[in-house]
Amino acid sequence: MNTRTTPSPSRSPASDQLRAPYAEALLAHAERDWLRLNVPGHAAAPSSGLAGFFGSRVTDLDFPPLLDGIDLGPDTPLDEALALAARAWGARRTWFLTNGASQGNQIASMVTPALGRTLVVQRSVHSSVVDGLVLSGLDAVFVQPSVDPVQGIAHGVTAKDVAEALDRTPDAAAVYIVSPSYFGAVADVRAIADAAHTAGVPLIVDEAWGSHFGIHPALPAGALSLGADLVTSSTHKLAGSLTQSAMLHLGEGPFADRLEPLVDRAFRLVQSTSASALLTASLDLARRALVVGADRITGSVEAADKVRGVIRALGRFAVVSDGFHRFPDITRADPLRIAIDTRAGGITGHEARRLLFRDHQIMVEVATDAAIVAVIGAGSAPDSDRFTEALHCLPSPLIGAGADAAVRAPLSLPRPGPARLTAREAFLSPALVVPAEEAVGMVSADTLAAYPPGIPNVLPGEVITAETVDFLRRTAAAPGGHVRGAHDPAVARLRVVAP
Structure with missing residues (x-):
C-alpha cells in the first residue's frame, strides 16, 4: 500500500507578502527632487563615479x-x-x-x-x-x-x-x-x-x-x-x-x-x-x-563659501564657525561643513530641519535645538542658491510678542554626572528599567546620545542627572528628535544599574 501523501498544491502568498515596504518607501523617497546637503558625500549625484560604475549591474x-x-x-x-x-x-x-x-x-x-x-x-x-x-x-x-x-x-x-x-x-x-x-x-x-x-x-x-x-x-x-x-x-x-x-x-x-x-x-x-x-x-x-579629481574640490569649497557669504550678507542667521576663534582648542574649520545658527533667525534647528525637509525637499545633516549643519561632499557642487533661498523663507516663530518664553529659551547641553563604574561593569551589571524621574541619581546601564550627532550625554557607569533627563526628553520630543540607546522613544523610562 502506498502511504505517501500527495503534496498539497502551492498556496498563493498572503496579500501582505506581496509588498516590500522598506524598499518601496526608499524608492519613493529617491524619486523626489531632493537637494542633498547630508551624507553620504556623493549625495546621490547622477554624475557620481559610483553611479557610472554600478549602474544597473549591482x-x-x-x-x-x-x-x-x-x-x-x-x-x-x-x-x-x-x-x-x-x-x-x-x-x-x-x-x-x-x-x-x-x-x-x-x-x-x-x-x-x-x-x-x-x-x-x-x-x-x-x-x-x-x-x-x-x-x-x-x-x-x-x-x-x-x-x-x-x-x-x-x-x-x-x-x-x-x-x-x-x-x-x-x-x-x-x-x-x-x-x-x-x-x-x-x-x-x-x-x-x-x-x-x-x-x-x-x-x-x-x-x-x-x-x-x-x-x-x-x-x-x-x-x-x-x-x-x-x-x-x-x-x-x-x-x-x-x-x-x-x-x-x-x-x-x-x-x-x-x-x-x-x-x-x-x-x-x-x-x-x-x-x-x-x-x-x-x-x-x-x-x-x-x-x-582633486580640482573638483575647489568647486565644493566655493559652493560652501557662497552659502556662508549669503548668510552673512543677509544678516538674519549666523555662521557658527565665525565664533570658533573664541575657543583655544580650535585651530581651523572644515570648509565643507556649513553650521548655521538658526535661533539667531527666530527658529530652532529642529524646526528648520523639519520645514526644509517637508516644504523644500532639502536634506541637511544635523539639527540641534540651536542650529543646523549642512555638508557638501568633496567634489560635489550642489545648488547653493536653492538652499539659501529656502532657508530665508523659513518662519520666525521664536521672535515677537506671541512667542512663548519657555520655547524661546535655548536647550543647554548638560554636564555629565560623575562616573561610579567602568562602562563595561555598568553594561554587564544586573539592571532595572525605571521611570525617568526615578532614575535621577542612579547609575546608567546604557549609553544615551541625542542623535544626531551621537555624542553620548550619558555613559554606562555615570550618574543620571535631572538636567540630563530634561535635555534628552526635550530632544526626543522635538521634530525629528531621537535618543540613541534609549529604552523607549520618549525617554519615559531608563535602564539603570540595580542597587
Missing part, C-alpha cells in the same frame, strides 16, 4: 569574498587597492571597513588594553568609542571638551588638558580624541600628538568627519600627517563612498610596529566574513575620485 557585482584573482592569493587587486589608499592618506597601512567608522573605533578601543589599563579620552567622542570601552573593559579618564554655551555644542580638547590628564594617569594606554567635530571644528592634532608621545602613549583620532582632509590645499591637513598613530576615517561621509564603508589608517609613528599586528587581529575579529564587495569597491572608487 547584482552582477555583488560577489562574496575569497575569490581568486580579486582578494585571494598573493598581490591581489584588494592588496593593491589598500596600498593605494595608504599612499593617498599617508598611512603605513590601511584597512577597508564595511561596518562604518564605528567598526574602526571599536577596533582601536580593543587593541589598547595591550598598551595600558586606562584610556585618556575626550568626553565628547562618538558613542561607538564608548561601545569599544564596553568591549575592551578599559578604565577611562575623560578630558572635558570646550562647550559653546550659546549653541549648546561641544568642540574639542587642548593639548594642555590632555597632558594634565596623562600626568594623573600612570597606566595610560592611549589618548583618544575627535577631530573634526560634527560642527567642523578642527583640533590642534600636532600639539596633542606631541603631548601623547611625550607621555609614551599613542594618539588615536576619530577623524570620521575628516576623510577628505589633506587631499586639497583648501582643506585642513589630515591627522596622520600631524602625528596621529591610528585614525578612523568615515569615507562615506564626505569622501564619496557608499554608506557604511570606511577606512582605518595606521601612521608611520613610534608605535606602528606594536600596533600593526594588534590592529590586524582585531580587524579580523570584528570584520564580517561576508564583507560587501560593493562597499569595498566604493572605497576604491572614492579614493581614485578624490586623488584624480
Whole structure:
C-alpha cells in the first residue's frame, strides 16, 4: 500500500507578502527632487563615479569574498587597492571597513588594553568609542571638551588638558580624541600628538568627519600627517563612498610596529566574513575620485563659501564657525561643513530641519535645538542658491510678542554626572528599567546620545542627572528628535544599574 501523501498544491502568498515596504518607501523617497546637503558625500549625484560604475549591474557585482584573482592569493587587486589608499592618506597601512567608522573605533578601543589599563579620552567622542570601552573593559579618564554655551555644542580638547590628564594617569594606554567635530571644528592634532608621545602613549583620532582632509590645499591637513598613530576615517561621509564603508589608517609613528599586528587581529575579529564587495569597491572608487579629481574640490569649497557669504550678507542667521576663534582648542574649520545658527533667525534647528525637509525637499545633516549643519561632499557642487533661498523663507516663530518664553529659551547641553563604574561593569551589571524621574541619581546601564550627532550625554557607569533627563526628553520630543540607546522613544523610562 502506498502511504505517501500527495503534496498539497502551492498556496498563493498572503496579500501582505506581496509588498516590500522598506524598499518601496526608499524608492519613493529617491524619486523626489531632493537637494542633498547630508551624507553620504556623493549625495546621490547622477554624475557620481559610483553611479557610472554600478549602474544597473549591482547584482552582477555583488560577489562574496575569497575569490581568486580579486582578494585571494598573493598581490591581489584588494592588496593593491589598500596600498593605494595608504599612499593617498599617508598611512603605513590601511584597512577597508564595511561596518562604518564605528567598526574602526571599536577596533582601536580593543587593541589598547595591550598598551595600558586606562584610556585618556575626550568626553565628547562618538558613542561607538564608548561601545569599544564596553568591549575592551578599559578604565577611562575623560578630558572635558570646550562647550559653546550659546549653541549648546561641544568642540574639542587642548593639548594642555590632555597632558594634565596623562600626568594623573600612570597606566595610560592611549589618548583618544575627535577631530573634526560634527560642527567642523578642527583640533590642534600636532600639539596633542606631541603631548601623547611625550607621555609614551599613542594618539588615536576619530577623524570620521575628516576623510577628505589633506587631499586639497583648501582643506585642513589630515591627522596622520600631524602625528596621529591610528585614525578612523568615515569615507562615506564626505569622501564619496557608499554608506557604511570606511577606512582605518595606521601612521608611520613610534608605535606602528606594536600596533600593526594588534590592529590586524582585531580587524579580523570584528570584520564580517561576508564583507560587501560593493562597499569595498566604493572605497576604491572614492579614493581614485578624490586623488584624480582633486580640482573638483575647489568647486565644493566655493559652493560652501557662497552659502556662508549669503548668510552673512543677509544678516538674519549666523555662521557658527565665525565664533570658533573664541575657543583655544580650535585651530581651523572644515570648509565643507556649513553650521548655521538658526535661533539667531527666530527658529530652532529642529524646526528648520523639519520645514526644509517637508516644504523644500532639502536634506541637511544635523539639527540641534540651536542650529543646523549642512555638508557638501568633496567634489560635489550642489545648488547653493536653492538652499539659501529656502532657508530665508523659513518662519520666525521664536521672535515677537506671541512667542512663548519657555520655547524661546535655548536647550543647554548638560554636564555629565560623575562616573561610579567602568562602562563595561555598568553594561554587564544586573539592571532595572525605571521611570525617568526615578532614575535621577542612579547609575546608567546604557549609553544615551541625542542623535544626531551621537555624542553620548550619558555613559554606562555615570550618574543620571535631572538636567540630563530634561535635555534628552526635550530632544526626543522635538521634530525629528531621537535618543540613541534609549529604552523607549520618549525617554519615559531608563535602564539603570540595580542597587
